[in-house]
Structures are given as C-alpha cells and as structure tokens.
Amino acid sequence: MAIKIGIPRALWFFDYYPLWKTFYEELGAEVILSDPTNKETLDLGVKNTVDEACLPVKIFHGHVLNLKDRVDVIFIPKVMSVYENEYICPKFCGLPEMVNHSIPGLPQIIDTEINFNRSRKSLKWTIYQFGRVITKNPIKIWNAYKKALEVYNQYREKIMDGNFPLDGEINEVLTQKNIKQKKNIKVALLGHSYNIFDSYGSMNLIQKLLDQHIEVIVPEMMDFEEINHNVGQLEKKMFWSFGRKILGTAMHIAEKNEVDGVIYLSSFGCGIDSIIEDLSERKTRKSAEIPYLLITVDEHTGEAGVNTRLEAFLDMIEWRKRDENNLSAHG
Ligand code: SF4
Known part of the structure; x- marks a missing residue:
C-alpha cells in the first residue's frame, strides 16, 4: 500500500505545492492535502499554538491537526532560504520544531532543511533526503524532482498569466x-x-x-x-x-x-x-x-x-x- 504523505494547506503550500505533490506522487506515494482553511482549522490552530505566533503559523498548526490521524508522514520542511543570499522568516526555519512541541502524537515528520545558501551539491543531497522516505534509489528521486520542477514551472506560468x-x-x-x-x-x-x-x-x-x-x-x-x-x-x-x-x-x-x-x-x-x-x-x-x-x-x-x-x-x-x-x- 502506498505511503500517505500529508501536505498542510498553509504557508509555503501556496508557492510550492504542485512541486512537492508531483515529486511524491512520481515516487509512488499518495499525497493527501489538508482541507481548505475553515473555522475549525483556525480554532484548532489557535488552541494549539503559542500565543505569540502570527495568524498564518496558527493556521498552519490547524492544518497539521487536520492531517494528523489520516496520514503516515507529514511534510513540514525546515525552510531556511529559497534564493541564494536571502532568508525566509525565522518562523519558517523553526516550524517543524514548533509544531512537534505543540502537537503531541504526530506521525513521522519530513523536516529536511531547504537552504539555497548551500552549494548545488548539497541541494542534490537535500532532494535525496526528501525522497528517501519513499525510496533509496537516487536516480528515481532525481527524475521525480525534474518532473516536479516542470509541473511547478507550468504552475508559475499560469499564475503570471493572471x-x-x-x-x-x-x-x-x-x-x-x-x-x-x-x-x-x-x-x-x-x-x-x-x-x-x-x-x-x-x-x-x-x-x-x-x-x-x-x-x-x-x-x-x-x-x-x-x-x-x-x-x-x-x-x-x-x-x-x-x-x-x-x-x-x-x-x-x-x-x-x-x-x-x-x-x-x-x-x-x-x-x-x-x-x-x-x-x-x-x-x-x-x-x-x-x-x-x-x-x-x-x-x-x-x-x-x-x-x-x-x-x-x-x-x-x-x-x-x-x-x-x-x-x-x-x-
Ligand atoms: S513572515 Fe513570518 S511572521 Fe510574518 S506572517 Fe509569515 S510566518 Fe508569520
């Protein structure tokens, strides 16, 4: 039976979700998205996040809870940087730890670090780390990534078209x-x-x-x-x-x-x-x-x-x- 990977419909989801969905589906996983944000997601998130967090981080926690009992693995990468010499908000960097401490009993988390400030070689290693949950075959993982990138570029083009x-x-x-x-x-x-x-x-x-x-x-x-x-x-x-x-x-x-x-x-x-x-x-x-x-x-x-x-x-x-x-x- 295919591994069920849960992707929370929040934060980086809106920018990169077609990439990760395609990547894991190409590797044979079943990708499950959390439901679109609703009152329940928000209330759950607010209850289970530290008070100081911003609204999007609270909503993210609600989406993780929405997935918690219906997937084998939850995808919460540690996003440090997505462009060279740039950074993402510190709350993205500590997101896997924050979620793990706030929500007990979670399934396995894919919390691989994404950091474009490292060399290209380490980027390949990063992609491998993301894929090894499903297979240890690096060629299969790289091919899945290339296909995912193609789908992501089409998604970007569609948004740029309005x-x-x-x-x-x-x-x-x-x-x-x-x-x-x-x-x-x-x-x-x-x-x-x-x-x-x-x-x-x-x-x-x-x-x-x-x-x-x-x-x-x-x-x-x-x-x-x-x-x-x-x-x-x-x-x-x-x-x-x-x-x-x-x-x-x-x-x-x-x-x-x-x-x-x-x-x-x-x-x-x-x-x-x-x-x-x-x-x-x-x-x-x-x-x-x-x-x-x-x-x-x-x-x-x-x-x-x-x-x-x-x-x-x-x-x-x-x-x-x-x-x-x-x-x-x-x-
Ligand atoms: S940039 Fe950081 S603090 Fe601001 S809304 Fe996003 S996650 Fe929250």
Whole structure:
C-alpha cells in the first residue's frame, strides 16, 4: 500500500505545492492535502499554538491537526532560504520544531532543511533526503524532482498569466472574471501568498474585489527579473525573499502608476510586514499618489469591519476617478 504523505494547506503550500505533490506522487506515494482553511482549522490552530505566533503559523498548526490521524508522514520542511543570499522568516526555519512541541502524537515528520545558501551539491543531497522516505534509489528521486520542477514551472506560468491559486487550486472561473472586469478599476493586492490566497484567512478578499468588478493584480503575477531590478535600486539589499517580492511589486506600481489603489493584507504579529508594509506604503503614496488600504487580520478580526473598510476604499477610488478635477481624493 502506498505511503500517505500529508501536505498542510498553509504557508509555503501556496508557492510550492504542485512541486512537492508531483515529486511524491512520481515516487509512488499518495499525497493527501489538508482541507481548505475553515473555522475549525483556525480554532484548532489557535488552541494549539503559542500565543505569540502570527495568524498564518496558527493556521498552519490547524492544518497539521487536520492531517494528523489520516496520514503516515507529514511534510513540514525546515525552510531556511529559497534564493541564494536571502532568508525566509525565522518562523519558517523553526516550524517543524514548533509544531512537534505543540502537537503531541504526530506521525513521522519530513523536516529536511531547504537552504539555497548551500552549494548545488548539497541541494542534490537535500532532494535525496526528501525522497528517501519513499525510496533509496537516487536516480528515481532525481527524475521525480525534474518532473516536479516542470509541473511547478507550468504552475508559475499560469499564475503570471493572471490565474489565482485560491486555496491552492488554479481557479479559471475567477481568472475569466478578472479579465472581463468592466469598471475599469485596477487594484494591487499586496501581502504574503499564504495570506492572499487563503480564502478563509483573507476573508475572501480576492473574490470580494472581483464581485465588485475590480481587476486585481498580486505580487505572484509579477516578473521576477523586474522585481529584482526594482529592489536593486534600494540602498540596502532586501534579504527577505517575501519582502523582496512584495516591495518589488510596490516599486513597480509606484513607477508605472497603472493601478488605481493598493491594498496590503497583513497578519497581526508579522515582524517582516512591520517593515515591508511601511516601505510599500511610502513608495506607493509618494510616487504614485494613489489610495492605500492596510488590512491587518488576526483570529479576532470580524468580517463586517473589513467589508466596511473595503467599501469605503473602493468608493474613494471611484469618486477619485470621477471627480478628481473638482475634488481632491488625497484629503
Ligand atoms: S513572515 Fe510574518 S506572517 Fe509569515 S510566518 Fe513570518 S511572521 Fe508569520
């Protein structure tokens, strides 16, 4: 019988899940995803995580609990770095240990370290470590990785073409809706992929915007080279990978001035956002002079409050487009 590998639908899932799913399926494992985030996942996560953790980490714990009793192995890699000379948030680095200490009785965890700051040779060794749970054959493991990379690149292309991987699934219906927006209003939604693409955690923000006929762009749709070029103009190197992506997008918006407003979706307690959000706001407000809305969510945030702020923000954009000659929308 095939080994059942559980992949939590949270954090790095939204960026890399097709890669790992394909990798393990190519090796003959059965991949089981946790259910999309819901109230139960959130409540379980909040109860079983240290209070100081940010919302996405709490949600991650809820997803691990969702998988705990129905898989043989849970996939929780120790993600240190996914680009050379850059780092991921420290909470990603300690995630396997944090989960293991908070949730007793877990099945085996795949907690191999991913660290692109090491040499290429050690990268091959890392891939082998991921695959050896299923087979000890290095050629089979390498071939599975190459196939997985192919599928991952196709996934990236789809997102760059304007598709939203909501809850991890490319949603063609939403893409069509995005393309056909009639109001001629375009909004950039900034933030970490796991905040933006988690329907429950984001309170369906993407869906809400599309329902209002707003065209939406997100950092994942940006060209990596352009992002790198933009952040390369900063005085100091941006060494957080998430920060580079979000800030690079904000700088693109500021330079091109092709969106009507910016929404930044952040999580309460996020150390990285405390800097990146502020820098993004300064860049977009200073150069593009467009309305900017910060939505910070935690487990207590009510949807009604978010809806009201969103409505006011969208009204402001509309008024500004319609009456800018008579009335300053900048206050
Ligand atoms: S980057 Fe922020 S939101 Fe993401 S895991 Fe780290 S602290 Fe949490």
